[in-house]
Amino acid sequence: MAERHRIEGFKREGLLPIISLSEFGRGGRSTVDWVVTVYPFHWVPAGGARHASTDARPDGALAYPSGTGVRVLCGQELVADNSELAWLWGTCTDCHAAARRIADC
Template sequence: MYRPHPFSWRPGDGARHATADERPGHGWPVGTRISTLCGTQVLSDESVEAWLWVTCPRCNVEAHKLAGIPMPGAGDEPR
């Protein structure tokens, strides 16, 4: 399975989290406990609404670091 970064996004416990756990071929079954880049463990959710949940800010920062992509606004000079 194609995975351009060493993490995947997965909704769980009210937010979209990033995880470095190895992704099963068909994704994580609902209710699977996954470790997240923010250091917590969440239960995987597959509902349509879950993908609209807010992105976990700590996972977002860690995912940007792993991808080697600066956070938006990082390094911007004041105008």
């Protein structure tokens, strides 16, 4: 019998969002809490690579729409390309290093 998962709820403990996930399988039902870390940067394909940016995304969008101008962590100002292929581009090494410094704080 395949296991099924369902998100049961979402809560905050301090600054950390917690997602409760229920698992249904052979052993019945159990709930697991997952901590989701939210960083102040977002990944954006632009200029032939995947970059990181702290610019706000328009209207709460999950990604920067294609054609959106973004300032990225490596210091460039680029235009987002939200196509499926663009998400497969290599990661900008300078943005990766800057994002790691932010995430490791």
